[in-house]
Amino acid sequence: MEVHKVVAPPHRSTAAKLKTRLKETFFPDDPLRQFKGQPNRTKLIRAAQYIFPILQWCPEYSFRLLKSDVVSGLTIASLAIPQGISYAKLANLPPIVGLYSSFVPPLVYAVLGSSRDLAVGPVSIASLILGSMLRQQVSPVDNPLLFLQLAFSSTFFAGLFQASLGILRLGFIIDFLSKATLIGFMAGAAIIVSLQQLKALLGITHFTKQMGVVPVLSSVFHHTNEWSWQTIVMGVCFLLFLLATRHLSMKKPKLFWVSAGAPLLSVIVSTLLVFVFRADRHGISVIGKLQEGLNPPSWNMLQFHGSHLGLVAKTGLITGIVSLTVKFLNLSFISYALDCLLSLREGIAVGRTFAALKNYHVDGNKEMIAIGLMNVVGSATSCYVTTGAFSRSAVNNNAGCKTAVSNIVMSVTVMVTLLFLMPLFEYTPNVVLGAIIVTAVIGLIDLPAARHIWRIDKFDFLVMLCAFFGVIFLSVQQGLAIAVGLSLFKLLMQVTRPKTVIMGNIPGTDIYRNLHHYKEARRIPGVLVLSIESAVNFANSNYLTERTSRWIEDSEEEEAQEKHSSLQFLILEMSAVSGVDTNGVSFFKELKKTTAKKNIELVFVNPLSEVMEKLQRADEEEEFMRPEFLFLTVAEAVASLSLKGPSLNNV
């Protein structure tokens, strides 16, 4: 058998290696690629287009596209108006702030954002977190102005934080929220949010300020005397109507407009009912008088000092991260989860998946900057935290949106509402807003995805349960923290306990594979072939020392008992060792010494460039990286060694 030399990798300077490493870490998508080798003018245009994606499609915009965008823009506006009012109430903010937040941010996003399908506005989970975190220190009832100031300040910090993540190319931080964490977290949040709606749905006036399942339910059943049958009847009717339309749209995606229009229709019908029957005088609570006019400036309300700064920064950080995740969940999530989440069986995939379908590219870090700036601008114009809304984006796509103009259309519709239609909401009953929220969040409880996770990975399922029960029994932040902590713990455990696999020869070939997977594989007498399936570093070098010494001992015993020979060679298959640090280098040097003491020859197969370089640099006395102990494949190593070792001759 011809033996191929293992060559040293081509030399590269430390600076060059650092550059590659930094590029792979922070610019995996290589955003500057499009500028390479272009004339200066093209570069300038592309740079402008990169910063303002609107310039990409604006020049080619046509009437045909406009028609589609107007239809989809009106459709999402009909969803955005009732949802905006409802979500603002969820965050303990005046309903009108929800509409403000559906006016300015979509305009900003239309200029800066690269996704053409994303419908921007307030979302339920961020509203819930913002409201519940701020309420820990300030009461929205006793001190509404301060609460509003804190909400805007938190929005500012959320935006600042999001934009910084994008600018510093640290967008991967949100990757640490795994799919399992998110599914558990969102289901928990949906339940918390729905329970909060019992206040509106049952017409209770004295409702607990806590969020947990236990205090809310006990509050509900301690105030049965406050239950109002008129409210309950109205709530049940509209809830059933909304759920029915949702169900219909899920079954027949082409009827998406049914569920998209239902909330607005419910608002109109219920408002009319209340107005006609003056039901507000018969126990049905209504929104009441709303201010007219566009967003007032709010930059003078931002608080950058004082006793609440810590709370505000923390709230901004958490809502910022969570709303990014919710957005990127849309953008990059795989269609399976999407299918499950909305149970829209075909044609639906949001954001980056849309992008792939429509052949344009969404840059994650760039998007974070856009979302961040949108929130910073929003915080100065009376908006609270906004992001890409999941359900509305799906509707937007289904309604045939072509560009970000649909966001502009939505924004204009909201503007018209703010300017002229606000008095119409005076008699809108709170119970209908509650029903709208429940219908919107119920889709976040994703049982098929949970079942899927159970089938594939039991530990992920555990993480999901922790997030779920943490959110509903402890608090939103604690549930999230526990789930993220568990996920990181699992990652670290995998790093700490890498796999070592004992390999055997598949008869009649040069192939060596895991003995426990390929039953026909056979061990070569006198040789132990081990494959280490991970980088070797400080976190696992002690474990690997223990584990390899056990493999060696077991193997020695086996050789002595069964084959009446002795172990002569330890072949380490290094293809999967993606890196080493100083502890890792020490592990290999130590292993060389241990095996030498036992008269076992240590042989390396196919170490990767980085590993090879480091081992060679550490190998001052040239003891173990000599060419005769380095091979390109296990088969070549065994063939060469069998020429040397006497007991191998029978191979």
Place this chain on the structure above:
Amino acid sequence: MEVHKVVAPPHRSTAAKLKTRLKETFFPDDPLRQFKGQPNRTKLIRAAQYIFPILQWCPEYSFRLLKSDVVSGLTIASLAIPQGISYAKLANLPPIVGLYSSFVPPLVYAVLGSSRDLAVGPVSIASLILGSMLRQQVSPVDNPLLFLQLAFSSTFFAGLFQASLGILRLGFIIDFLSKATLIGFMAGAAIIVSLQQLKALLGITHFTKQMGVVPVLSSVFHHTNEWSWQTIVMGVCFLLFLLATRHLSMKKPKLFWVSAGAPLLSVIVSTLLVFVFRADRHGISVIGKLQEGLNPPSWNMLQFHGSHLGLVAKTGLITGIVSLTVKFLNLSFISYALDCLLSLREGIAVGRTFAALKNYHVDGNKEMIAIGLMNVVGSATSCYVTTGAFSRSAVNNNAGCKTAVSNIVMSVTVMVTLLFLMPLFEYTPNVVLGAIIVTAVIGLIDLPAARHIWRIDKFDFLVMLCAFFGVIFLSVQQGLAIAVGLSLFKLLMQVTRPKTVIMGNIPGTDIYRNLHHYKEARRIPGVLVLSIESAVNFANSNYLTERTSRWIEDSEEEEAQEKHSSLQFLILEMSAVSGVDTNGVSFFKELKKTTAKKNIELVFVNPLSEVMEKLQRADEEEEFMRPEFLFLTVAEAVASLSLKGPSLNNV
């Protein structure tokens, strides 16, 4: 070319898999192996021997062994007595507590510990941390009794924590302190400790209570009027003497007894000098009257409630972890670091390395239980935190110790000292204790190891510097926290940004290797061979999506430009993908869809058992784990595909 079928791994139940996983995680050394298939009586004996390792060697103990042990025991006692007194002062405790701590713990360890070379007693770093952490809340000068109570309580918690780690088989937690962290941390601690000795060495009475470099130096130079020339002269003389003996023993390891005996000799000579010249009346401060007698019980001094409980538990946790690390540093460290650390060029290796030399096995978790129980017992008998002392263990081995009897001999010597010799220390000058500490800790500054780390891994060097500067400019805990944080950050970064390698065929063979490492490797037209070098999980699935799509795009461009063909196959070499979670499974499903959209066939090569199982379970529609897209080697995949794809015929 014959193609081998990729078989599904043999079926194993979830319970069986969980059992294997737990065993690999918590029992990598398989401690129960020795019991397998043995008669009950042997099992019983072995179990007793496992719990009390003293039973292993006791029956075979002989007069010959005793002689060696007595010599080494007396040698380490001569080191332990002055160091014990000095280290107790470093922890702001009465000097006698240092001797108490060299009496009871060695006896406990002799019964329970499995290392035969470890010399047990107080160590400098744990003393420093204990003293500095407790001093943050309680002054040892104003409230010595409370301080002592807190020290014993911290010792109790340290022991409890250590024993729990061992019992729960969580010993690997200390692996997260990497070699680089430890070297930086110990060098920083050595400087902090040495600077504290300036008080004694210069004879300053008003010394700062802070530990940082800046406050200590400013305190030293603000009190130049307090400098006492008599103290300085004495200090410099003894320091030079001690350093000279240390240097001699480093050069000639056989003269280990010179440096081992020098501290005691210094104490005796300096005490005599002070006594004869009554130098204590001329500005040289002395220890003063010491209590006689053995350890008084102290269990009634342990505090399990009250305002200091948090401090005590935290101090116990940190000193517990650090002293375990210091000990296991001894036990498992590679001889290179040992060589550097003590610069004893031959014959020296501590703990587990000793164990390997002398053919006995040290069980890390078992050792933690022993050390933990030793501290719990110690806390009830007026001892503070003890562990395996590095320098004394090395001396112990050099002096030829054979079993734990050397610890017993040391303990008895300390007992005799406590009972009869305490009055002799009345005139021992503090300056000599300072000189002893400086000489002991100076060996912790390990420049060759730092240079070694710089050569092998620049990031590890950065971690080392952070630990070092963190300790000397911020605080011991903060320095440690920063370094551990950075190390974990690096681990997570590696997990988040796994390598993907593009592979080519080495001409004339079936071997496929990294194109950038093996320059002769050639790409196959129409085929992209990618190797993913890590488990695919939630932390990296987004990155991998971006990265593979860039590989595919680049490859498509290249194909179109150079070869006027198109990319037809994406071959994923999965040998190094050691695991997947639900996000990972989604990544592969999504990749299948993306490639299908581009008319590229996705082919898997050699997925490992776990990965294959999970992919199959997720593959309900049997779209991508079909046998025709699964191969055992890249070469077989290429050979099979070339029969199908038209543009591959020229291969």
